[in-house]
Amino acid sequence: MKTLRLLLVAVALMAAPASFAQLKGFGFGPYAELAFPTGDFGKFQSTGYGGGLAIDIKLPLKLGITASAGVLHFPTKEAGASVTGFPVRAGIRYRFSVLYAGVEAGSAPLTKNMGSPLLLAPAIGVRVSVLDVKAKYETWFQKEEKGGNLGFFGLVAALKF
Template identity: 45%
Template sequence: MKKIFLAFATVLLVMCMSIQSQAQLKRFSIGPFVEAGFPVGDFGDTHNTGYGIGLGADVKLVAGLTAVGSVSYFRFGGKSGSTNGVSYDYKDLNVVPIRLGLRYNLISILYVKVEGGTVQYTGKYYNGLGGLVAPGVGIRLLGLDVEAKYEAWFKDGTRGFFGLKAGYNF
């Protein structure tokens, strides 16, 4: 867990230093976001709605195309229930997704985005490293960024969810 926080702090420091060097170009932005995930499929049978918080950044490449990246912390609470008189509890799922991708502006405020990356499971009962893919569509207006996406995590099966993400970029 200490390694994850150290990595998060390092990425944050590098991004903040980049802001100063690129602020005059207005090609770089960074900002916090919150997100909610609504599990689907087998993942929806075992876990409740998840919530996350993170930090995202982007760098404009060419007209309409932007490189994006983010680091966040996500938590899905486990469900409990019983089948044929046998009780069961699914453990909470705590993860740190690190995403990199591309965003393309269809029109001035509407964009499509695809991201890939890794997801670090940090829970007591389930840990390790997996992969992720996250296509989405969103609106960005004057720094306010709202996105709808589907995100899938791959490790010992697939855990997928539909997500809503809202943030502000400086």
């Protein structure tokens, strides 16, 4: 009897991703990101890169909620410290058709005792089938003694199943 229960649980767990994929209002998957630092941040850091996992859920009235968690690394241009953050974001988006506009907020804990700045990221994007591509401007707000605000333009490509 235990074997039968374990077999049923295993089959249910294997079928769950396929059943979620059939929900047109739900998308979950990996993303890759390129980040181009601006202002003083751009003077010392090179183009950033990273990735993570993202989810979006469609709501009525062409609205949707989003969430993501990942890592973003900015190498240093010269002798100095690179910057690595672990952004966790949640947001809302409005769908025009395949085009959408949205904003995300959250926190980005940084390495090397640089703190955990709050972040804000307005974006515009396109979602076609499982491909989601967006452009954004993200700011990490932190105290001046921790280096001040860090801003960058970002390009994000995600596969959402």
